[in-house]
Amino acid sequence: MSKKFNVIVNVPALQTNTPFTYIADDAVEDDIKIGSRVIVPFGKAERPIQGFVVEEVTQKVTGDLKKIISVLEPEPLLNEELISLSNWLADKTYSYRVSCLNAMIPNLVKVNTRRFVKINSEKITQTQVLELLGEQQVTDLKVSDLTFAQQRQLNHWIKENKVSLEYATENSARKKMINWIWPLITDENYGVEVDKIRKNATKQLELIEILKNIDPDEGISQTTLLNEYHVGRSTLNSAVKNGWAKRSEIERYRDPFEGSDLKSDTSLQLNEEQQQAYDLVVRAIEQHQSKPILIEGVTGSGKTEVYLQSISKAIGEGKSALLLVPEISLTPLMVKRVRARFGQQVAVLHSGLSDGEKFDEWRRIIRNEVKVVVGARSAVFAPLQNLGIIIIDEEHSETYKQTDAPRYHARDVAIYRAKNANCPVVLGSATPSLESRSRVERGRYDFVQIKRRANQKDLPEIKIVDMREHLGDGFNENFSAPMVEEIQKRLLKKEQVVLMLNRRGFSSFVMCRSCGFVLKCPNCDVSLTMHMDTHSMRCHYCGHEEPIPKSCRNCGSTKIRFFGTGTEKVEQQLAEIIPEARVIRMDVDTTRRKGAHERLLAKFGNHDADILLGTQMIAKGLDFPDVTLVGVLNADTALELPDLRASERTFQLLTQVAGRAGRADKKGKVLIQTFNPDHYAIKLAQKQDYEDFFRKEMYLRHLGKYPPYYFTALISISDRDEKEALKSAYEMLNIIQPKVSSNAVILGPTAKSISKIKQKYYYQILIKYQKEPGLHNALLEVLERSQEKFRHGTRISIDPEPQNFL
Ligand code: ADP
Ligand code: ZN
Ligand code: ZN
Numbered sequence: 001m002s003k004k005f006n007v008i009v010n011v012p013a014l015q016t017n018t019p020f021t022y023i024a025d026d027a028v029e030d031d032i033k034i035g036s037r038v039i040v041p042f043g044k045a046e047r048p049i050q051g052f053v054v055e056e057v058t059q060k061v062t063g064d065l066k067k068i069i070s071v072l073e074p075e076p077l078l079n080e081e082l083i084s085l086s087n088w089l090a091d092k093t094y095s096y097r098v099s100c101l102n103a104m105i106p107n108l109v110k111v112n113t114r115r116f117v118k119i120n121s122e123k124i125t126q127t128q129v130l131e132l133l134g135e136q137q138v139t140d141l142k143v144s145d146l147t148f149a150q151q152r153q154l155n156h157w158i159k160e161n162k163v164s165l166e167y168a169t170e171n172s173a174r175k176k177m178i179n180w181i182w183p184l185i186t187d188e189n190y191g192v193e194v195d196k197i198r199k200n201a202t203k204q205l206e207l208i209e210i211l212k213n214i215d216p217d218e219g220i221s222q223t224t225l226l227n228e229y230h231v232g233r234s235t236l237n238s239a240v241k242n243g244w245a246k247r248s249e250i251e252r253y254r255d256p257f258e259g260s261d262l263k264s265d266t267s268l269q270l271n272e273e274q275q276q277a278y279d280l281v282v283r284a285i286e287q288h289q290s291k292p293i294l295i296e297g298v299t300g301s302g303k304t305e306v307y308l309q310s311i312s313k314a315i316g317e318g319k320s321a322l323l324l325v326p327e328i329s330l331t332p333l334m335v336k337r338v339r340a341r342f343g344q345q346v347a348v349l350h351s352g353l354s355d356g357e358k359f360d361e362w363r364r365i366i367r368n369e370v371k372v373v374v375g376a377r378s379a380v381f382a383p384l385q386n387l388g389i390i391i392i393d394e395e396h397s398e399t400y401k402q403t404d405a406p407r408y409h410a411r412d413v414a415i416y417r418a419k420n421a422n423c424p425v426v427l428g429s430a431t432p433s434l435e436s437r438s439r440v441e442r443g444r445y446d447f448v449q450i451k452r453r454a455n456q457k458d459l460p461e462i463k464i465v466d467m468r469e470h471l472g473d474g475f476n477e478n479f480s481a482p483m484v485e486e487i488q489k490r491l492l493k494k495e496q497v498v499l500m501l502n503r504r505g506f507s508s509f510v511m512c513r514s515c516g517f518v519l520k521c522p523n524c525d526v527s528l529t530m531h532m533d534t535h536s537m538r539c540h541y542c543g544h545e546e547p548i549p550k551s552c553r554n555c556g557s558t559k560i561r562f563f564g565t566g567t568e569k570v571e572q573q574l575a576e577i578i579p580e581a582r583v584i585r586m587d588v589d590t591t592r593r594k595g596a597h598e599r600l601l602a603k604f605g606n607h608d609a610d611i612l613l614g615t616q617m618i619a620k621g622l623d624f625p626d627v628t629l630v631g632v633l634n635a636d637t638a639l640e641l642p643d644l645r646a647s648e649r650t651f652q653l654l655t656q657v658a659g660r661a662g663r664a665d666k667k668g669k670v671l672i673q674t675f676n677p678d679h680y681a682i683k684l685a686q687k688q689d690y691e692d693f694f695r696k697e698m699y700l701r702h703l704g705k706y707p708p709y710y711f712t713a714l715i716s717i718s719d720r721d722e723k724e725a726l727k728s729a730y731e732m733l734n735i736i737q738p739k740v741s742s743n744a745v746i747l748g749p750t751a752k753s754i755s756k757i758k759q760k761y762y763y764q765i766l767i768k769y770q771k772e773p774g775l776h777n778a779l780l781e782v783l784e785r786s787q788e789k790f791r792h793g794t795r796i797s798i799d800p801e802p803q804n805f806l
Pocket of ligand 2: 514
């Protein structure tokens, strides 16, 4: 009796959101495990497609079962824990199970299905088919690329049984194979073989010596023999022929760190505050507690050291550890420190790796060959077994939220996994998200603070430059006189400067340049966004609309305009003001290529430049001892975004970038240019007082019925036809409205801030709620309707707890 398995097939649709049962062929039965990827026939045409095995079926199944065609990998890519996680994830994010499973595995291993034309040579010649379709189409058919005449002829041939359409599936994952040499020279045969060599054949004599000294169980790579031992290729070939060595191809993991030198590193003696944090974590590890622990530690407080020692502890208990960072390319230092501490036991997962590297790292993890995984958001799905700790560094970072389906938050996934593994989740930040910090208040998380920097140095002094007063005294709109003066001072002392230009919300709002006034929505207390297509100011939350003002409502000034500027322009301005300064620009343009971040940072670290000018990507993780000045050119852009988290993001960003100054012996200073010097986010960032900020912001969120007091769900609707989009939006509204109570707040449908992109119109509905048991089913109904709408060209998406409203 063959085994039966439930398989989730790779067709994202409601009809295929539950598993189908297949029967295993005896030949493959033993290779199939939960989490294996298989090829199964699907649909009327029995098209072979990929699927994930989600469970074994032990009870009797009536009816004929189709057979599993093949198993893609000898070892599954996912384990039982992750398969069950996918179920929870699909439910939580309103997405299809297969989308969740696909989101978990690295890109490279996705399977492509190819359709090709099979020729029945008894009825038609190959030449005839090639003449009609061309070679490309015969091997990889894309019907949409054919002319109607070609399609007609092809259909004709299919009916006459001259050709048929077949499917081939291809696994894009490839192992890297290299030649390996296994010496067969032993103490016993050495003498005999040496005697056979002619005395003047020095090359062969040398080689046999080398082979004798290599461990026969370990062998050596052919490349090493050729390049480092300078063995000639022909000498080696004849050695293999003579039976001195065997040659075989073996799999070789691609090493993302190849070529980078690795210094090992040992634990530091923890200071008192670090020790307290560490003790809390260790207790949780020992007692198998999964209650999350929030570590609120100022920048430079040595959180990383606490993480590393906690990981050590978990490994010591025979467990594995997962460390998430916002974005690996921005935190090369962190990866280096983890590697320095744990060496080969570490795997790294992130988008900067080549697909091959990702595939290899993934398999090292699933084979239990590593103990620690470091990675960005999607690494939260790393198939580590026996988890002992999960750490999320900079837990407030918005990069942890996936913006495409499945729209999960890595923090939620981590907490869920930790609960199953009975291990702690450590959330670390200098500026925790309001969500996390408020859970401490409610007793849901444990909490520990580190208030002092690890090197006992004070936090840098922060000065606010009121741009309303300095508009005329600088050299241009981006550089006030105090800013230029401070920069010049550092250059004289051969110290370094970091300048940040905030590009968030670039040009999307208008602000009065005389008084800093920004137009806000009368109903929602968020700033209005300028829409050039309709020449109006609009609120994204409630749909309020009014004309673009010609003068300031607050002071009457007519100096009202877009706010925003680009890094390139600032770089030019800087060159005019301080021509002798050597500047490195870091933004999306200069860091597109792989490894560019690291190269630019290394250059700056080597003092090849005086000023690092960049977008917010420079706020994270830099640790350069000679940086004594950090300048923020425009603190306001993020502040005035039409986003309920605008103040929180501004506070976080300013605190984080300020933390880059004065990390070593020299005292640091921070200069923040702003048109809103009295805004609480800026004032409290100046005081570096997170706790105060937290209370103030919580109060405002409470008033506005925003998270973390309320949950949110965002439904986005788009269509080429504006009327269709709006009509669909109201249909969705009508699904939801009857299923929620009057306590829920439904905003919209309203046009999105960029209401028209690429000829498509965007609308949204925002739901704010506290307890709405009916909402889940209502959103599932929206998901169901969205599939039908999809066929008519309308796109509908559901974002639970959106992090971005633009
Ligand atoms: P954070 O992650 O909290 O911003 P880091 O972990 O980067 O802080 O630590 C800042 C600096 O302090 C690093 O250079 C680190 O080596 C150093 N450091 C951390 N802990 C200690 C300690 N216990 N004793 C001495 N130096 C420490
Ligand atoms: Zn004004
Ligand atoms: Zn509004």
